[in-house]
Amino acid sequence: MKLYLLLNIILCFFVTAQAQVLNDAATIEFGSKNLSIDQPFLISVVLRDAEVRPSVIFPEINGLEKRSKSATSSISTIDGNKVVIQTITQEYFATKPGNYLIPDFVITAGNFRLSSKETMVVFSKGNVADNNDPASNQASLEPDLEDIKEEIILSVQTDRKNVYIRQGFALRISLYIAENAPVEMEFYKFNDQLQSILKKLRPANCWEENIGIEEIIRRKVTIKGRKYTEYNMYQARLFPITLEDVALPSIGLDMLVTDNSDAVNVEHKVVKAFYSRPVRVTVKQLPEHPLRDQLPVGQYSLKEKLSAELVYPGESIRYMFKVEGTGNIAAIPAPILQTNASFDIYPPEVSQIIKRSYQGVVGEKTFDYFIVPGKDGTFPLGRYFQWIYFDLEKEKYDTLRSARTLQVKGEDFKLSTLSLNGSSGLYDNLENLDSSKESVDYKKILKDITSTIVVILLIAMVWVFRK
Incomplete structure (x- = not known):
């Protein structure tokens, strides 16, 4: 009986101790x-x-x-x-x-x-779907197949035939079977075949953002008036990093086909290969620019935040420079900083969010700077923070510049301002502060409850041993 109670206490102890970690x-x-x-x-x-x-x-x-x-x-x-x-x-x-x-x-x-x-x-x-949401735009997934007369088509598709260097394009591998195709088939050693196909197909001159498909996705599609079942096997976004054209060779897929042509009511399965057509994507150079070999390509916008717009010399502030949009987010470089003797700019903390889908790679990259001004003055931050890129929609270079202005006033100004406002500094408006309002930290409460349960279980374990 004691052993049974002890085992149950130990089990409860581990479940309680790890539940919060697992849930998080x-x-x-x-x-x-x-x-x-x-x-x-x-x-x-x-x-x-x-x-x-x-x-x-x-x-x-x-x-x-x-x-x-x-x-x-x-x-x-x-x-x-x-x-x-x-x-x-x-x-x-x-x-x-x-x-x-x-x-x-x-x-x-x-x-x-x-x-x-x-x-x-x-x-x-x-x-009521948001038409601006690419995730809901299923029309962009419809294939463009040349040989629509075939009943079974292995297709390697791209959504673009011409791209600029570092511009993304979609790659999709699918098998299409017409609804009225007089054949029964099933996939044969698919995982091994897929790895061989990708090894042959993946271009060495491209950065790949893989969406990740661990299963074959089946869906009904209509292509030029004919109904097919699509078996999607792989999809990714590719970004060419050199000026070589992207050549995607023909690939083969073995399928297990049921053959009942030899005798009535007699079926046997044979392996039959299906082949795709080769695909070529032309890669174009960007227009002339001194930094064209380094600049990002895509469609981007700037969001920024300055912790304070009026400071005094020696006071540190935070400045957030966030680039968001569509493109190779992971490869986005930091803004180009212009050298200056007016203030110190420390290396930024960098964070990013990247969403990968067949329709595109979207996200944001944030550069969080600490700035310490050294002298008085008015400083438009657009002079110091600039981010140049090639805009695919406009097909020309554009620059994201800060629109914020930093005002730096000397120590005398700070003291006079405090005096004019009747401020005594640290203890200003102390009597107006409401100390009765407390923030609720639910995570801390959960941890305290978990710790209490663990202590109770330990006491129970000691009591069982002493009995």
Whole structure:
């Protein structure tokens, strides 16, 4: 009896001690549960402190069709510690309006087994999808196949045939089978074949942003009036880093085909190979510019924040320079800083958020600077912080410049300002402060409860031993 109680106490101890860590480290999150028929229901796996994105296979849900998948990585520095968060998201679309029950399911993500309770999702009629959201624009996924007469087509597709150097384009590998094709087939040693295909297909002169497909995604498509079932096997975004054209050779895929032509009611399976056409993407040089070999390419905008616009010499301030948009976010360089003797600019803390999908790579990169001014003056920060890039929409170079202005006043000004305002410094307005309002730290409360339970379990363990 004592041994049984002891084992139960030890089990409770470990479960309690690790529950909070596990819950913080990996979670399942749902998107909106009230949607229009043209909006996707989203299931996401969020992993914290995960340097490597694990493979994740999402559940099949009756009545819903899996479509695009995306992977978002967030890297930041908090109190000097690097924090990495990986988010893998699967889209589900409904074929008709109605209420859909999402049953209990379990997802394996690396070393984690995550479970979710059943929930209800409602798809209604109407058309309220955000047309500016590329994730909801399924038309961009429709293939452009040349040989539409074939019943079975292995396709290597790109969404562009001409790109600038460092401009991204989509790569997609799919097998299309016509609905009326008089053949039965199944995939044959697919994982081994896919690795060989990718080894042959991946160009050495491109930076790859892989979305990650651990399973074959099946969906119905209509191409030039003919209905097909698409089996999507791989998709990524490629960014050429040299001026060589990207040559994607023909690849072959072996399928296990059921052959019943030899005798009535006699079936046997044979391996049959299907081949894609080679694809070439032309890479163009950027227009003349002294820094064209170093500048990023894409569509970007600037967001900035200055902790204070009026300071005195020697007072440190923080300045955030955030570049966001579409392009190779991971390769975005820091702003070009103009040398000056007016203030010291320390190397920035860098953080980034990157979302990878078939439609594009979008995100943001933040450079957080500490600035210490050394003398009086008015300093437009646009003179010192500049970020040059090639704008793909305008097809010309553009510069993101700070629009903030820093005012630096001397110590005499600071003291006179305090005197005019009747300020006595540190203890200003002390009587007006409301000390009765306390912030609630739920995480700390949870930790305290966990610690209390652990202490109680330890006391119970000691009591069992002494008995």
